[in-house]
Amino acid sequence: MMLLSGRRRRLTVLSRENRFHPLKAILTTQHTMHFTLRQLSIFEAVARHLSYTQAATELHLTQPAVSMQIRQLEANLGLPLFEQLGKKIYLTEAGREMYHYSRAIAQQLQEVEEVFAELKGVKRGRLAISVASTANYFAARLLAAFCKQYQNITFNLDVTNRERLLRQLENNERDLAIMGQPPEEMDLIGESFMENPLVVIAAPEHPLAQRRTIPLEELVRQDFVVREPGSGTRIAVERFLAEHQLALSTSIELTRDEAIKQAVAAGLGLGIVSIHTLDLELSTGTLVLLSVESFPILRHWYIVHRRGKRLSPIALAFKDFVLSQAMNIWPQGARLVRAASSALQAAS
Numbered sequence: 001m002m003l004l005s006g007r008r009r010r011l012t013v014l015s016r017e018n019r020f021h022p023l024k025a026i027l028t029t030q031h032t033m034h035f036t037l038r039q040l041s042i043f044e045a046v047a048r049h050l051s052y053t054q055a056a057t058e059l060h061l062t063q064p065a066v067s068m069q070i071r072q073l074e075a076n077l078g079l080p081l082f083e084q085l086g087k088k089i090y091l092t093e094a095g096r097e098m099y100h101y102s103r104a105i106a107q108q109l110q111e112v113e114e115v116f117a118e119l120k121g122v123k124r125g126r127l128a129i130s131v132a133s134t135a136n137y138f139a140a141r142l143l144a145a146f147c148k149q150y151q152n153i154t155f156n157l158d159v160t161n162r163e164r165l166l167r168q169l170e171n172n173e174r175d176l177a178i179m180g181q182p183p184e185e186m187d188l189i190g191e192s193f194m195e196n197p198l199v200v201i202a203a204p205e206h207p208l209a210q211r212r213t214i215p216l217e218e219l220v221r222q223d224f225v226v227r228e229p230g231s232g233t234r235i236a237v238e239r240f241l242a243e244h245q246l247a248l249s250t251s252i253e254l255t256r257d258e259a260i261k262q263a264v265a266a267g268l269g270l271g272i273v274s275i276h277t278l279d280l281e282l283s284t285g286t287l288v289l290l291s292v293e294s295f296p297i298l299r300h301w302y303i304v305h306r307r308g309k310r311l312s313p314i315a316l317a318f319k320d321f322v323l324s325q326a327m328n329i330w331p332q333g334a335r336l337v338r339a340a341s342s343a344l345q346a347a348s
């Protein structure tokens with residue numbers, strides 16, 4: 001037998017060269033080894049106390065029951081784990097190896113129990129959420145407030161447009177999503193928690209900025225900066241105009257609300273966005289709301305998941321949190337909704 005210091009090297013060499021080494025027997029017979037976690041934990045207790053009687057007391061078992069489990073374990077492994085000299089028992093070499101692994105396994109099992117206890121108590125967990133890009137203006141605040149209540153939570157947050165987000169839900173890649181109304185043809189559960197009016201924005205110096213009531217027919221003749229196909233905002237605008245047998249004539253496409261606001265402020269055209277993207281611009285006056293007939297387009301924000309998905313305790317807690325707390329955590333949301341409806345009143 002070669003004398004090698006590292007455990008891994010020793011295992012490799014012995015299993016190849018020493019046919020009588022106990023560990024070799026364990027390694028070579030591992031495909032037929034059968035033992036239960038229960039036997040392992042009984043062995044661990046006996047080995048720790050070096051006494052069947054003390055192990056039996058600790059485990060609330062009889063001493064014969066403990067000996068029988070150890071005998072079965074030894075039979076399954078094909079090697080003795082203990083030897084008796086006089087009144088005392090000692091670990092054999094195989095027993096010492098087994099003790100090393102059984103302690104590590106016992107430790108891991110304990111961790112599993114703790115983790116599950118915590119998960120049941122919603123103390124920790126991992127949550128995969130997708131947020132429609134437009135909702136990102138408030139979603140980060142919801143997550144921050146939730147994290148204050150539930151520390152040790154890890155989030156995986158993806159900000160993307162409606163089309164990609166629906167695909168993620170369909171592929172069961174996310175626990176929850178925050179988005180506009182989910183499509184009926186998909187097997188999703190969506191609960192609404194906040195209004196989401198879409199409004200028309202312009203640079204303050206735009207000729208329509210001072211007009212009191214702008215007819216839809218006049219609106220659609222303007223230049224527009226719009227979101228990309230696949231955006232929920234874009235789909236809602238097109239559907240709304242189609243209901244009035246109208247469509248936008250000229251438009252530049254941009255993939256982010258942030259880019260749309262910049263382009264509109266720079267005078268590239270008008271934009272139609274969620275009021276919830278406009279907190280900063282309305283307070284600084286870099287953009288204004290137009291008073292357009294039939295506006296705002298009334299939508300809602302939803303928290304969504306696949307029907308039949310088994311939500312983890314943490315996902316359920318987050319869903320409840322959003323439904324009950326969103327309006328308190330982000331009061332700007334309600335203020336902006338009021339701003340949007342006064343634009344509507346001015347137009348009617």
Ligand code: PGA
Binds near residue numbers: 134162179180233
């Ligand atoms: P959007 O999402 O960012 O894709 O426009 C909003 C929505 O889902 O309605």
